[in-house]
Amino acid sequence: MSEQATNGQTSVDEEYEHHGGFPKFTAATPGPNFGPFIEAMRTLQDLAVSIDAPDDVLAEARAQAEALAALLAPYEAKEGEATGGRVIGLPGRGSLLMLPWMIEKFDAEGVRSRGVFRRYHLGGNAAAHGGVLPLLFDDIFGMTVHAAGRPISRTAYLHINYRKVTPLNVPLVIEGRVDRVEGRKAFVSARLTDEAGTLLADSDALMVQLLPGQQ
Numbered sequence: 524m525s526e527q528a529t530n531g532q533t534s535v536d537e538e539y540e541h542h543g544g545f546p547k548f549t550a551a552t553p554g555p556n557f558g559p560f561i562e563a564m565r566t567l568q569d570l571a572v573s574i575d576a577p578d579d580v581l582a583e584a585r586a587q588a589e590a591l592a593a594l595l596a597p598y599e600a601k602e603g604e605a606t607g608g609r610v611i612g613l614p615g616r617g618s619l620l621m622l623p624w625m626i627e628k629f630d631a632e633g634v635r636s637r638g639v640f641r642r643y644h645l646g647g648n649a650a651a652h653g654g655v656l657p658l659l660f661d662d663i664f665g666m667t668v669h670a671a672g673r674p675i676s677r678t679a680y681l682h683i684n685y686r687k688v689t690p691l692n693v694p695l696v697i698e699g700r701v702d703r704v705e706g707r708k709a710f711v712s713a714r715l716t717d718e719a720g721t722l723l724a725d726s727d728a729l730m731v732q733l734l735p736g737q738q
């Protein structure tokens with residue numbers, strides 16, 4: 524992406540053109556411990572939602588968790604500067620919020636990502652919580668419009684058809700594409716399938732490019 528004006532300053536127009544009113548994000552290149560740290564945090568989330576432990580074990584876990592929070596608190600950084608969410612080579616771009624999936628394809632034809640829903644995504648009956656799927660679809664749509672060369676846009680609506688229950692810990696694939704563009708509006712769609720191609724959910728959404736200066 525070309526972000527610099529000829530005088531070395533990022534022009535407002537260029538900033539808007541590429542970021543659509545969102546904060547400017549640049550890729551982060553953390554040290555080798557960041558990825559394993561985030562993965563360990565996900566394992567903790569899996570355990571936090573699934574354990575049935577005695578209270579003395581919980582007392583020790585609480586103490587260790589509070590110590591870890593105290594260790595990290597001095598390093599809290601603002602949006603756009605925190606490492607999480609800016610590491611393209613890590614699952615979920617290194618964000619604990621995002622699904623820990625890896626991008627396989629990112630171009631104007633569309634975006635494809637692959638991964639699993641984990642124990643901490645459990646809704647009921649061994650299936651993913653229905654509220655987690657919009658997060659996956661919304662993020663793939665955000666990436667899809669960006670990969671198509673449009674500024675990062677804001678989701679106006681997002682509709683999901685839940686076709687089959689979404690299993691945990693089974694490799695799945697999501698593919699998104701831009702179906703049509705009308706000025707500021709990009710109409711996008713995506714399909715979530717298993718590796719055999721069985722459709723689990725599909726979605727369509729409207730992504731609206733922000734106007735200059737729009738909050």
Ligand SMILES: CCCCCCCCCCCC(=O)SCCNC(=O)CCNC(=O)[C@H](O)C(C)(C)COP(=O)(O)OP(=O)(O)OC[C@H]1O[C@@H](n2cnc3c(N)ncnc32)[C@H](O)[C@@H]1OP(=O)(O)O
Nearest residue numbers: 661662665666669675676677678679680708729731733734
């Ligand atoms: C590698 C890095 C990648 C990084 C990738 C990571 C990116 C993640 C991206 C995540 C994206 C998000 O989740 S964003 C967060 C969730 N979304 C939001 O919070 C959006 C909140 N809503 C808004 O801000 C606003 O309503 C907007 C911006 C969507 C639209 O407001 P506006 O700018 O005033 O425009 P407005 O005139 O109302 O609408 C523009 C056109 O869209 C149509 N329109 C607007 N809303 C709707 C609607 N719900 N359903 C139908 N049509 C609609 C209007 O009719 C109009 O059509 P016409 O008359 O012109 O034909």
